[in-house]
């Protein structure tokens with residue numbers, strides 16, 4: 001099995017790698033201040049919000065929040081596994097990691113071997129379709145209307161009946177059994193005994209961004225009541241179902257500009273649509289859409305069209321999708337919903353009405369606003385006052401989730417037409433009342449908010465400043481969440497004096513107990529404009545201000561207590577000391 005790659009080696013690879021150089025090979029970066037910037041590769045945008053910091057060895061996108069070190073970048077951008085990313089970097093630096101990886105008889109390392117294995121299986125499945133013995137499988141595909149070129153292009157094959165077809169038909173001598181067991185192609189039933197996962201199924205291979213096969217989907221050739229009609233590979237270390245869209249990488253390799261992506265349900269829909277010349281279709285393998293899918297789609301196009309059944313189950317699924325997608329709807333992005341006639345799939349529909357009419361149907365897909373209002377107006381009696389109140393109540397929290405300001409405004413205007421409030425200010429007030437971030441907005445106006453954030457920001461960017469914090473005793477008694485976070489950070493930096501910003505971020509990524517990771521990331525990339533020679537002075541100044549604020553806070557409590565009741569002797573002494581200290585600080 002794979003030995004664990006030591007953290008020290010991973011850190012060494014990250015620190016030796018010029019992150020700007022590697023990313024620049026993929027997306028051209030421009031220097032801006034201490035950062036390098038570009039349009040984000042993980043979402044579609046016109047003005048750059050993707051930043052790379054050479055010193056901190058980190059990238060961060062201010063729009064979509066993608067972030068990480070060079071390993072995360074390679075995994076996300078090049079669709080590599082963790083081990084593959086490490087391998088790439090190790091080759092770059094001539095550091096051998098071979099003894100951490102399992103070696104096979106052919107001197108291949110498992111990073112590649114799993115793909116060779118999957119390719120061998122795919123070839124075997126494809127060859128089966130040519131066998132007379134399995135001509136019924138080929139006939140099945142023909143009856144479903146697939147052309148020979150589709151069968152070849154999509155590398156479709158057949159997994160026959162039987163429990164040991166892979167074992168008996170593929171030369172496994174060059175593979176390590178334990179390793180290929182992780183491919184998900186077998187089901188283990190007793191110690192070392194296993195049987196083929198896919199039997200009597202039409203097989204659809206799934207490719208990653210580099211065109212390598214990472215999983216399979218299988219369609220039962222004869223329906224029965226004991227097995228599922230569709231079966232996919234389980235999640236493995238090279239395949240994650242909730243991040244995968246069937247047909248996506250084929251589209252990305254074929255087209256440079258993708259006007260829209262049509263999301264459908266099954267592999268056969270994708271294949272038949274492509275066959276009819278309706279390109280840009282992808283399938284989500286029968287699962288409901290995930291955030292990963294949304295990010296994947298919006299990374300290559302701004303227009304997404306979701307195709308659902310026209311029945312109530314289809315409408316419900318579309319509504320679920322809508323609610324997941326709202327927080328990703330920036331002004332330049334669009335989403336539409338296409339509802340199919342009852343009992344039709346994209347596959348059956350296009351065969352009935354042809355390409356042109358199908359494209360017309362796509363262009364008539366319901367817009368976001370139509371879909372929202374149509375659905376909600378069915379739930380309320382708009383003629384009544386109560387109905388109009390209920391409509392606002394249902395829709396305002398949804399509008400609030402949308403980041404696109406213009407889209408937000410348009411939806412508000414539509415709402416005002418429906419409920420009869422024509423004053424924009426009043427509507428905005430309603431929106432604020434429904435805002436879940438109301439409390440945090442109030443916090444932002446708090447003067448101490450800035451002080452605390454400057455401290456955390458400077459410290460996370462310069463962990464060595466921690467030694468300048470003399471004592472955290474006074475701070476520790478403070479119940480303020482941000483100060484608690486600051487104290488935690490100081491402690492961490494003091495216990496591990498050689499921590500870098502990158503390692504701190506990694507730490508927070510792993511141990512995000514208080515959901516402060518996004519904040520930490522933002523502060524790690526905060527462009528503070530303080531010159532290098534002034535950082536220490538600014539930090540000490542700000543720290544003093546914070547101590548004073550805490551003391552003042554305590555002073556105020558004691559003073560007001562003094563007004564309502566008498567203070568105890570020790571409280572009086574404390575107040576006197578506080579007055580002394582604070583007046584001294586004001587003088588200096």
Ligand SMILES: [Zn+2]
Pocket residue numbers: 040041042043050061062063064065066
């Ligand atoms: Zn981004």
